[in-house]
Amino acid sequence: MTETPDSIDATLALLAGQDYVCGRDLGTVAYLALALRRPLFLEGAAGTGKTEIAKALAAGLGRRLIRLQCYEGLDAASAIYEWDFAAQMIAIRTAEAAGGADRAALQAELFSDAYLIRRPLLEAMEPQEGGPPVLLIDEVDRTDAPFEAFLLEALSDYQVTIPELGAVKAHEPPIVILTSNRTREVHDALKRRCLYHWVDYPDQARELAILHARAPECAAALSAEIVAFIQRLRGEDLFKNPGVAETVDWARCLVALDAVALSPEMVTDTLGAVLKYQDDIARIAGSEAARILDDARADIARAS
Numbered sequence: 001m002t003e004t005p006d007s008i009d010a011t012l013a014l015l016a017g018q019d020y021v022c023g024r025d026l027g028t029v030a031y032l033a034l035a036l037r038r039p040l041f042l043e044g045a046a047g048t049g050k051t052e053i054a055k056a057l058a059a060g061l062g063r064r065l066i067r068l069q070c071y072e073g074l075d076a077a078s079a080i081y082e083w084d085f086a087a088q089m090i091a092i093r094t095a096e097a098a099g100g101a102d103r104a105a106l107q108a109e110l111f112s113d114a115y116l117i118r119r120p121l122l123e124a125m126e127p128q129e130g131g132p133p134v135l136l137i138d139e140v141d142r143t144d145a146p147f148e149a150f151l152l153e154a155l156s157d158y159q160v161t162i163p164e165l166g167a168v169k170a171h172e173p174p175i176v177i178l179t180s181n182r183t184r185e186v187h188d189a190l191k192r193r194c195l196y197h198w199v200d201y202p203d204q205a206r207e208l209a210i211l212h213a214r215a216p217e218c219a220a221a222l223s224a225e226i227v228a229f230i231q232r233l234r235g236e237d238l239f240k241n242p243g244v245a246e247t248v249d250w251a252r253c254l255v256a257l258d259a260v261a262l263s264p265e266m267v268t269d270t271l272g273a274v275l276k277y278q279d280d281i282a283r284i285a286g287s288e289a290a291r292i293l294d295d296a297r298a299d300i301a302r303a304s
């Protein structure tokens with residue numbers, strides 16, 4: 001088990017070791033979350049590295065990553081555990097066939113560990129090889145208020161309860177990361193439990209560093225054009241701005257096409273890697289792509 005880092009710089013180095021590039025601001029809250037064992041609440045636009053930091057921390061620390069993907073209608077029970085109904089039915093049938101089973105014994109057997117299906121929150125409270133796991137509660141804004149209230153309780157004493165078996169309390173609290181795309185506001189009470197950070201789009205220099213880490217096969221000149229173009233695109237008042245995920249994707253597509261530089265035609269032909277709404281694509285394709293590319297090249301010239 002790797003110990004958690006003892007400084008902000010060590011935290012940044014640990015993340016960099018997993019090709020995760022971030023600024024000192026995010027490095028600081030990440031360090032504090034580990035040092036103070038506080039959940040980290042990350043909010044921000046899509047594709048800005050919120051989910052990825054949980055993966056990077058888990059890999060860097062040699063901990064297990066346990067992910068609770070939130071969705072509308074997710075309830076507490078399915079986040080903690082379920083009983084293996086099919087296996088229970090088979091056990092009942094088998095007992096019946098054997099004739100005259102002891103009902104009380106059967107009942108106890110059916111609600112024992114052997115028939116328990118562990119869901120993420122229960123797993124995160126149990127001891128794991130390598131030390132406390134990283135619990136990623138992803139896209140918490142997709143759930144509803146009752147689930148948030150339940151999470152608040154689970155995260156305040158790191159304990160979950162299974163009525164038939166009792167309470168399970170974590171010996172050591174997991175490293176908890178919550179993410180939200182802010183499709184709605186998450187309740188203050190839950191946020192107050194956590195350290196909060198807004199994950200913004202990176203500036204040009206950092207996005208270039210991320211691209212270099214994630215798509216090293218993309219040559220420097222092409223990478224610079226891609227990043228400058230994407231940075232300009234984000235100022236175009238689109239329905240949906242491209243995230244860093246799209247930057248990396250686009251670079252991989254262009255490399256696959258053996259591109260060495262952007263051209264308005266190349267941009268237009270590959271816009272589907274960058275923009276995911278037809279209205280946005282229709283607006284940017286063609287002459288707009290040419291204009292943005294000129295602006296992007298001017299940005300590069302100015303920066304160098």
Ligand SMILES: Nc1ncnc2c1ncn2[C@@H]1O[C@H](COP(=O)(O)OP(=O)(O)OP(=O)(O)O)[C@@H](O)[C@H]1O
Pocket residue numbers: 019020021022044045046047048049050051052053179180181210213214244245246248
């Ligand atoms: N800071 C970063 N360092 C390295 N890679 C990054 C970084 N930010 C984003 N990426 C790249 O972008 C991809 C998408 O990031 P991620 O899935 O974490 O975004 P997200 O913020 O969780 O988006 P969503 O809100 O859509 O879930 C990652 O797989 C990674 O390749």
Ligand SMILES: [Mg+2]
Pocket residue numbers: 050051052138179
């Ligand atoms: Mg995500």
